[in-house]
Amino acid sequence: MTLDGNPCYGACDLSREASGDILVHIGHTPLGRGDDERVIYLPLSQDADLAVLSAALPLLERRIVGLVSTAQHAHLLPEAAAFLEARGFEARIGGPTPRTPLRGQVLGCSYGAARETGAPEILFVGTGLFHPLGVALATGARVIAADPFTGQVEVADPGRLLRQRFARIERAKGAATVGILLSTKTGQRRAVLARKLASLDPSRSVVIALEEVTPDALVNLGFDAYVNTACPRLAYDDSMRFPAPVLAPPEYEIALGRRAWEEYVLDECG
Ligand code: SF4
Structure with a gap:
């Protein structure tokens, strides 16, 4: 072994x-x-205390509530649904989807289970704000994040993230050279997408194959801006660490004037 x-x-x-x-x-x-x-x-699977649901109740404004989580806690969602149903809510759990085989499971690159609920309000049970913000952007729903470990509950507001993304797009518009990042990892390699993006502005862009998209790697490459076709989280999560703007594919379309800002969508792998 x-x-x-x-x-x-x-x-x-x-x-x-x-x-x-x-x-x-x-x-x-x-x-x-x-x-x-x-x-x-x-x-x-990681068990957690669902007492946090009581703290989330005052933040729920709608009768229909979608439920989502990550793979570690998705097994808790039926219990969370029963909790909400007992208090007069209609709880919906979407999925599975081809990329997320557990009911209610979301990934940082796939929010299909959240969309499937069709709910105007979605409760995320799990840690951190990245997934709740992704659910909010991917669905347009109001999203409440409930962390069963800290007991913290909050409404996930994607406004700050969107303002940061807008600033990155504006900076990238002036780039003389654009590197289209193509991952060499088994399930992050979106070669067709990378080639298509490179063809949008061939005079200043080139596809760059990379194993690890890190700040050091981008410093060494020295391009004015990058477009990330590897794990979608990289562009959103690590943007402050990168030496140049790193755009998601739909954001690059906005920078090139091929998509309106009002048509902003999250980058997902399916
Ligand atoms: S591409 Fe990123 S978000 Fe998707 S499974 Fe891999 S690490 Fe997670």
Whole structure:
């Protein structure tokens, strides 16, 4: 047996250590892309105290409420739905979708289960604000984030993120050189998209294959702006760390005048 000691970001980032017959991938659900038969996925479920739902109740303004979470806590959603139903709400859980095999599961690159609820208000049970903000942008719903570990509840307001993204797009408009980032990771490689983006402005853009999209790598490459076709989270999550604007594909379309700001959408992998 060999343990792969490299960093791993998700099921999109399978080990390429080829010494065994079977690869056991721990912690993530499969992405439904006809993955290699030699891969066995062992997702992890983490129990949590749902007392936080009582704290979330005063923030709920609508009778119909969608429920979403990440893979670790998606198994808690039926219990959360029963809690809400007992208090007069109609609780909806979407999915599974091809990329998110658990009911109610969302990924930073896939919010189909949230959209499927069709709910005007969505309760995210889990940690952090990245996924709630993504759900808000992907669905247009009002999103409440309930963290079962800290007990904190808050409305996820994507306004600040949108203002930051607008500033990045404006900066990228003046770029003389644009690097279109193409991931070499197993499930992050969107080659067709990268080539299509490069064809939009071939005189100043070039496709760059990269294993790790890091601030140091972008400093060394030295382009004025980048477009990220690797994990969509990179453009949104790490933007303050990068030395130049790193746009998501729909944002690059806005910078080129091919999409209106009013048509802003989140970058998703499916
Ligand atoms: S959000 Fe990024 S790291 Fe997570 S599964 Fe999607 S591409 Fe992979």
